[in-house]
Amino acid sequence: MKFKALIFVVSIITVSFFSGCRSRQVTARDNDRWLAHDMNRPRPMVITPGKTPSDPPSNAVVLFDGTDLSKWVSGKGEPAKWIVKNGYMQANRTGDVRTRKSFGNCQLHIEWASPEIVEGNSQDRGNSGVYFMSRYEVQVLDSYKNDTYPDGQAAAIYGRKPPLVNACKPPGQWQSYDIIFHRPVFKDGKVVKDATFTILHNGVLAQDHFKSPGGTSWINEHKVSDYKLHPDKLPLLLQDHGCPVRYRNIWLIELSD
Numbered sequence: 001m002k003f004k005a006l007i008f009v010v011s012i013i014t015v016s017f018f019s020g021c022r023s024r025q026v027t028a029r030d031n032d033r034w035l036a037h038d039m040n041r042p043r044p045m046v047i048t049p050g051k052t053p054s055d056p057p058s059n060a061v062v063l064f065d066g067t068d069l070s071k072w073v074s075g076k077g078e079p080a081k082w083i084v085k086n087g088y089m090q091a092n093r094t095g096d097v098r099t100r101k102s103f104g105n106c107q108l109h110i111e112w113a114s115p116e117i118v119e120g121n122s123q124d125r126g127n128s129g130v131y132f133m134s135r136y137e138v139q140v141l142d143s144y145k146n147d148t149y150p151d152g153q154a155a156a157i158y159g160r161k162p163p164l165v166n167a168c169k170p171p172g173q174w175q176s177y178d179i180i181f182h183r184p185v186f187k188d189g190k191v192v193k194d195a196t197f198t199i200l201h202n203g204v205l206a207q208d209h210f211k212s213p214g215g216t217s218w219i220n221e222h223k224v225s226d227y228k229l230h231p232d233k234l235p236l237l238l239q240d241h242g243c244p245v246r247y248r249n250i251w252l253i254e255l256s257d
């Protein structure tokens, strides 16, 4: 009896051991390198969030805090000439401005306001743009009761994808974009991973991990640019489309690939 009991216990232990191994292998594969609930897993970096979700957290690069354009240059690399006053910068027909530093994947917070005095319509009303890597445009436009082609309205990926909703505030009011951008990845000169955009416009989802099949530069009435090989990091650019659009509180968190 004692021997049979011993065999039984050994069998239970053996079965438990191997079934345990099986489940551990599956879990390890599913989690890439780590087991579920693995205490050896590296901890996320501890950061201090902003006072409100609009304020920069401790891991952000502040690009414009309302005081000066020291982090920005003109399209030609000269000092930026946009107006700075009352905590905002404003386009003034002196050309686009871009950051001195280059960025790839990132989370961007930016606030903008279209002109209080409404002039023009469609693409000629409060037009500007946030260009990731100086080339992928998230449209800035006064889209409050202003009809235009949908892939050219505010929070559109220009020429590629209309926003899910029109969350525009009336002209003159401050609005926010919170954008998660992933750069396109090139291999041997060809794109192997499309750029992606997730956008909250005034806190509302406007782009849901949209994979852009190409660039956003105007080619002709019904065509925008294809992808063209470029470096992994390039400056962020704000468009001067001739409309006095204002920007404030711009910060960014760099993300890994």
Ligand code: MG
Pocket: 127, 128, 129, 137, 139, 140, 239, 241
């Ligand atoms: Mg534009």
